[in-house]
Amino acid sequence: MKKGNKYGTHRVIEPKGVLPQPANKIDNNMDEIYDNEILIDVQTLNIDSASFTDISARAGGDHEKIKEIMFEIVATQGKHRNPWTGSGGMLLGTVERIGDALVGKTDLKIGDKIATLVSLSLTPLRIDNIKEIRDEVDQVDIDGKAILFESGIYARIPADLPEKLALSALDVAGAPAQTAKLVKPGDTVVIIGAGGKSGMLCCYEAKKRAGITGKVIGITHSQKSTDRLTTLGFCDHVFPADATQPVAVLEKIEALTSGQLADVTINNVNISDTEMTSILITKDTGVVYFFSMATSFTKAALGAEGVGSDVTMIVGNGYTRGHAEITLQLLRESEKLRNIFTELYA
Amino acid sequence: MKKGNKYGTHRVIEPKGVLPQPANKIDNNMDEIYDNEILIDVQTLNIDSASFTDISARAGGDHEKIKEIMFEIVATQGKHRNPWTGSGGMLLGTVERIGDALVGKTDLKIGDKIATLVSLSLTPLRIDNIKEIRDEVDQVDIDGKAILFESGIYARIPADLPEKLALSALDVAGAPAQTAKLVKPGDTVVIIGAGGKSGMLCCYEAKKRAGITGKVIGITHSQKSTDRLTTLGFCDHVFPADATQPVAVLEKIEALTSGQLADVTINNVNISDTEMTSILITKDTGVVYFFSMATSFTKAALGAEGVGSDVTMIVGNGYTRGHAEITLQLLRESEKLRNIFTELYA
Numbered sequence: 001m002k003k004g005n006k007y008g009t010h011r012v013i014e015p016k017g018v019l020p021q022p023a024n025k026i027d028n029n030m031d032e033i034y035d036n037e038i039l040i041d042v043q044t045l046n047i048d049s050a051s052f053t054d055i056s057a058r059a060g061g062d063h064e065k066i067k068e069i070m071f072e073i074v075a076t077q078g079k080h081r082n083p084w085t086g087s088g089g090m091l092l093g094t095v096e097r098i099g100d101a102l103v104g105k106t107d108l109k110i111g112d113k114i115a116t117l118v119s120l121s122l123t124p125l126r127i128d129n130i131k132e133i134r135d136e137v138d139q140v141d142i143d144g145k146a147i148l149f150e151s152g153i154y155a156r157i158p159a160d161l162p163e164k165l166a167l168s169a170l171d172v173a174g175a176p177a178q179t180a181k182l183v184k185p186g187d188t189v190v191i192i193g194a195g196g197k198s199g200m201l202c203c204y205e206a207k208k209r210a211g212i213t214g215k216v217i218g219i220t221h222s223q224k225s226t227d228r229l230t231t232l233g234f235c236d237h238v239f240p241a242d243a244t245q246p247v248a249v250l251e252k253i254e255a256l257t258s259g260q261l262a263d264v265t266i267n268n269v270n271i272s273d274t275e276m277t278s279i280l281i282t283k284d285t286g287v288v289y290f291f292s293m294a295t296s297f298t299k300a301a302l303g304a305e306g307v308g309s310d311v312t313m314i315v316g317n318g319y320t321r322g323h324a325e326i327t328l329q330l331l332r333e334s335e336k337l338r339n340i341f342t343e344l345y346a
Numbered sequence: 347m348k349k350g351n352k353y354g355t356h357r358v359i360e361p362k363g364v365l366p367q368p369a370n371k372i373d374n375n376m377d378e379i380y381d382n383e384i385l386i387d388v389q390t391l392n393i394d395s396a397s398f399t400d401i402s403a404r405a406g407g408d409h410e411k412i413k414e415i416m417f418e419i420v421a422t423q424g425k426h427r428n429p430w431t432g433s434g435g436m437l438l439g440t441v442e443r444i445g446d447a448l449v450g451k452t453d454l455k456i457g458d459k460i461a462t463l464v465s466l467s468l469t470p471l472r473i474d475n476i477k478e479i480r481d482e483v484d485q486v487d488i489d490g491k492a493i494l495f496e497s498g499i500y501a502r503i504p505a506d507l508p509e510k511l512a513l514s515a516l517d518v519a520g521a522p523a524q525t526a527k528l529v530k531p532g533d534t535v536v537i538i539g540a541g542g543k544s545g546m547l548c549c550y551e552a553k554k555r556a557g558i559t560g561k562v563i564g565i566t567h568s569q570k571s572t573d574r575l576t577t578l579g580f581c582d583h584v585f586p587a588d589a590t591q592p593v594a595v596l597e598k599i600e601a602l603t604s605g606q607l608a609d610v611t612i613n614n615v616n617i618s619d620t621e622m623t624s625i626l627i628t629k630d631t632g633v634v635y636f637f638s639m640a641t642s643f644t645k646a647a648l649g650a651e652g653v654g655s656d657v658t659m660i661v662g663n664g665y666t667r668g669h670a671e672i673t674l675q676l677l678r679e680s681e682k683l684r685n686i687f688t689e690l691y692a
């Protein structure tokens with residue numbers, strides 16, 4: 001077997017010297033694998049919400065058109081990085097081969113069912129056939145193969161949770177785990193996109209951390225997600241709003257916090273132009289955590305400067321230590337969360 | 347006078363409900379001003395480095411072409427937000443009128459010479475004439491007018507420093523002020539784009555904070571900036587590299603830190619695709635501060651996840667409390683800094 005680089009640079013075709021994520025084209029030939037790669041027989045792709053929303057809009061919701069776009073992305077790049085949003089997603093599959101150099105070093109064995117926790121935007125992928133598209137949950141069942149690099153992270157699918165449930169939650173595992181790190185007892189926390197997948201997990205975790213002296217406010221959008229989140233009962237306040245409208249949202253948050261604003265704001269939407277809202281509703285000394293992949297760096301940086309806000313803005317790193325375990329544990333811990341995730345995603 | 351909104355939403359033409367920064371078009375009619383606006387007679391625009399580099403490249407360096415592009419941007423948007431980089435810059439000018447509602451509230455008076463510290467990407471601007479383009483320093487002298495909103499921040503040009511020197515430093519004032527907050531004694535700090543304007547200020551401040559038990563490493567690019575930074579003597583190590591090449595830079599940083607990597611990495615480049623390098627050279631538990639406006643949110647978020655790094659990534663907010671005073675003070679404190687800034691920018 002050929003020797004591979006830890007980060008997978010051996011698969012980069014163009015441009016040379018960069019890593020697989022920023023690369024325009026990577027090698028997705030899987031007839032041979034490198035000595036530090038794991039070959040996965042792919043069952044389901046969980047497309048990133050911002051990416052799936054975009055592809056579906058381009059296809060006018062038509063499944064044959066969606067398939068065409070997906071095949072085209074992989075044919076061009078050797079991976080499924082949405083060229084318009086830049087984002088990926090993750091996948092569920094079975095370990096098919098393990099590179100020689102990893103034998104005895106990895107705790108995986110052939111036949112293990114795993115979810116990859118590195119983005120599809122850097123994962124070599126071959127799609128042979130698209131079998132089913134589940135719009136509601138951004139999941140696509142395929143026949144195909146993928147490669148996990150040596151530095152790539154993964155989670156074994158737990159025996160006690162349905163696999164599609166686990167897959168959905170693992171896709172956004174970074175969000176509740178970061179919420180756990182950021183929220184302190186007594187904090188006022190605002191979650192934008194609070195009725196969505198990552199939003200609900202963050203609301204639950206935020207309330208757990210902020211405690212009874214804290215306050216969790218969930219901003220939803222549709223009637224459906226508003227009702228859902230209200231029923232869950234994790235938040236002190238829930239209201240629907242269009243997060244692209246900063247002034248209207250600010251007035252609402254001022255009223256709910258007696259003008260104090262948020263210590264921590266977590267942005268979980270899947271649409272653009274919500275940076276300014278996130279900044280304005282947060283204290284000058286507070287933190288905005290942008291989990292949304294539709295965040296624009298310049299809009300955030302210049303937006304805060306533009307209103308003279310000293311807020312700390314954090315880029316939503318999809319990984320944080322223990323994020324998979326933390327997130328799966330939430331589903332075990334809260335029957336309400338487990339039920340709603342089963343209903344929506346399993 | 348008509349009543350204005352604190353954030354300037356009264357000037358937004360399209361789309362409605364957003365703030366001036368994300369707006370596509372704002373009103374730059376200055377025959378009348380609103381009651382909480384300050385009218386500035388503009389002398390010099392300090393175009394953001396990422397923006398000027400981009401415009402100059404599009405114009406093939408031709409001054410007439412640069413003028414055309416600049417007029418076109420302002421005609422379309424009513425402000426100078428580069429449509430390709432999203433970024434602005436700042437301006438130097440004289441207070442010409444003060445809205446009724448601000449009289450007695452602002453400490454400015456007519457005739458004061460100020461630099462605006464809010465981005466040009468949200469500042470209503472009218473350009474009547476472009477008088478001189480100074481490529482080397484991204485500065486453009488014009489005849490024109492601009493508006494400072496009530497929430498807009500500014501700095502009075504100090505009497506003891508040449509005004510173009512002050513303007514250059516104030517443009518990047520956020521960077522050294524954030525460096526002061528992030529760097530602790532004993533830290534290993536890597537600065538990318540270290541020989542540039544914000545880079546030199548950050549190197550000086552980082553060494554001051556990291557102290558003799560800390561280590562400051564400056565990554566430069568051209569021979570010129572390498573020599574300049576080496577001569578300044580602020581860094582423990584200086585080496586030139588192409589920051590878009592993560593693997594090569596990582597090897598160098600591993601060697602200089604005995605494999606320990608950086609506690610804090612500050613990215614001050616003006617080109618894209620340096621996210622991965624910034625992430626890889628930083629400890630898993632460290633911080634990357636992206637001051638560069640050429641940073642891509644998704645490349646940073648997915649890049650860190652892709653290599654399983656738990657690094658904290660901060661969006662370079664151009665504002666932080668006291669940033670103007672802190673930065674001007676550095677120029678007073680260090681004769682070396684003052685001399686090189688005078689030579690390069692004044």
Ligand SMILES: NC(=O)c1ccc[n+]([C@@H]2O[C@H](COP(=O)([O-])OP(=O)(O)OC[C@H]3O[C@@H](n4cnc5c(N)ncnc54)[C@H](OP(=O)(O)O)[C@@H]3O)[C@@H](O)[C@H]2O)c1
Pocket residue numbers: 048049050051087171172174192193194195196197198199219220221222223224225226241242243244268269270271290291292293294316317318319647648651
């Ligand atoms: N940083 C990372 O590593 C990482 C990893 C995975 C995902 N993500 C990103 O995280 C975000 C959320 O993912 P998800 O799976 O939780 O998505 P999701 O379930 O689709 O949730 C998105 C939410 O945004 C809300 N929303 C849409 N338009 C809105 C508007 N104008 N105003 C207010 N809210 C609005 C939606 O509300 P309604 O349903 O009521 O319309 C929905 O609840 C996406 O941007 C995704 O790309 C990031």
Ligand SMILES: NC(=O)c1ccc[n+]([C@@H]2O[C@H](COP(=O)([O-])OP(=O)(O)OC[C@H]3O[C@@H](n4cnc5c(N)ncnc54)[C@H](OP(=O)(O)O)[C@@H]3O)[C@@H](O)[C@H]2O)c1
Pocket residue numbers: 301302305394395396397433517518520538539540541542543544545565566567568569570571572587588589590614615616617636637638639640662663664665
């Ligand atoms: N966040 C904010 O609010 C804010 C405010 C102002 C500016 N900025 C941004 O901050 C950044 C720096 O601004 P500045 O005024 O300090 O710019 P600058 O003086 O032009 O410095 C940029 C530096 O990047 C270096 N560089 C260029 N290509 C490189 C490469 N391939 N590898 C390594 N280094 C490379 C250059 O080195 P050589 O000269 O040796 O080629 C130069 O020293 C810009 O992106 C600007 O947009 C942000």
